[in-house]
Amino acid sequence: MKKVVSLFMVLLLVAGVLAACGPNREEGASGDGGKKAENKDKPEKLVVWEDEKKSGWLDEVGRKFTEETGIELEVKEVEMASKMKEQLRLDGPAGTGPDVVTFPHDQIGELALAGHIAPLEVSDDVKKRFTESSILAESYDGKLYGLPKSSETPVFIYNKELMKEAPASMDDVYSFAKDFTKDGNYGFLALWDNFYFAHAPMGGYGGYVFAENDGALDPKDLGLNNDGAVEGTEYIQKWYKEGLFPKGIIGENGGSAMDGLFNEGKVASVMNGPWSFQGYKDAGIDIGVTAMPKLPNGEPMKTFMGVKGWHVSGYSKNKEWAQKFVEFITEDENAKYRFEQTQEVPTNEGLINDSAIAENEGAKAVAEQSKYAVPMPNIPEMGEVWDPMAKSLQTVVTGKQEPKAALDAAVKQIEDNIKANHSN
Missing domain, CATH: 3.40.190.10 (Periplasmic binding protein-like II)
Known part of the structure; x- marks a missing residue:
C-alpha cells in the first residue's frame, strides 16, 4: 500500500513540474502566447x-x-x-x-x-x-x-468641337493638321523640343535612353543617337519644317504658349499629360482624351511614364x-x-x-x-541627359542642325558628363 501511495505522489510531482513548464492558462493554450510574441514588436x-x-x-x-x-x-x-x-x-x-x-x-x-x-x-x-x-x-x-x-503619361487630347473623333493614327493626325493649320489655327501641337515629350516618337522608332540588362539600367549603353532615335527625330523635324507647329512653342515658355492656344480654341488637338485636363475644362473646352495614335511605322508612341x-x-x-x-x-x-x-x-x-x-x-x-x-530612368545618371537633349532638339526644330549631327553631339556631352560626375 505504501508503494502505491509513493507512486501516486511521484506522479503528482511530475504533473506539477509539467504544468509549471506549460503555457500560462491566462495567456491561452491555443496560441495566444504566439500573438503576444508577435505583438511585442508591433508599434x-x-x-x-x-x-x-x-x-x-x-x-x-x-x-x-x-x-x-x-x-x-x-x-x-x-x-x-x-x-x-x-x-x-x-x-x-x-x-x-x-x-x-x-x-x-x-x-x-x-x-x-x-x-x-x-x-x-x-x-x-x-x-x-x-x-x-x-x-x-x-x-x-x-x-x-x-x-x-x-x-501619369502624356496622352492625346482633342477639342471635340474642332475634331469630331480621335484619329486612328498619326498619319491621320498629320492629314488633318495639313488641312486645318492656317490663319493662326493648328491641327495638332506637341512640345517636341522637350525631351520628356520627344521621347515618344523617338522611342517608338527604336531609340532609348539607357539599355536595360537584367532589370538594371546601363548608363554606358546610350541609344539616343541610334538609327531609331534619328528616324524619330526626323519625324519631329517634319512637323516644324512644314509649319505645322508655330515657332512660339519652343523652350521654357512652350507649354504655356501651347495651352493658351488650345484654351482659345485655336488648336484642335495636343499631346499633354493628365495634369492639363482640368485647366482645359475650366477654359470651357469640351475635351476628348485617348491614348496616343500609332506612328507611321505602325508602332505605338513610347511616352515617358x-x-x-x-x-x-x-x-x-x-x-x-x-x-x-x-x-x-x-x-x-x-x-x-x-x-x-x-x-x-x-x-x-x-x-x-x-x-x-x-x-x-x-x-x-x-x-x-x-x-x-x-518608365523615366531612375538612375542618377539620368540627370545628365535632360539639358543636352533639350539643346540638341531645339537646334533641330529651329533648322540649325540635322538630327544625326545634333544627337551625336548630345550623346557625346552626356557621356562626358556621366564620366565626370558619376565615375566610381
Missing part, C-alpha cells in the same frame, strides 16, 4: 507622409488598417516633388521622420544609394498586382524599393509593419478608393477594366497609354 503607430492635398483618402483606408492591426496612423502632408526628399534627409537621421513616404520614381536611385529608402521583400503575388512597367519603375539595380501608387510610389523609410524602426501597410493600401480595393478621391490613376492590373476607370475617359486613356509607356 503603437506608423508615421505616413502623403503628398500635399492628397491625404483625405487615408481617413477611411487608414481606419480599416487600424481596425485590422491595432496600429494608429499619424498622417502628414508634405509636397512630394521637391520638399519630401529634403525633409526626409533632415528628419530621418534625427529620428523624427516617417515610416512610410511617397516619391516620384525618378528619385528612387538617388534615395536608394543614400540609404533614405529601404528595399522591399514582397511576394510574387503582390508584384503581379501591378503592371510590369510600374514595378520596373519602382526598382533600382535589380531591387524593388516601392509599390506603385499611381502613374512617371510612377508615384509608396516607400519604407530607411530610418524607420518599424520596417516590417511599414511594408505591411504599403501592401495594404495598394490592394485593389484601396487603390480604387484613392483614385476616386484623387483622380490619380493606379497601375493595378485588376483595375484597368474596372468601371471607375473604364468609364472615366481621361483615366482610361492614361491606363491604355501606360501599357506602351517607358
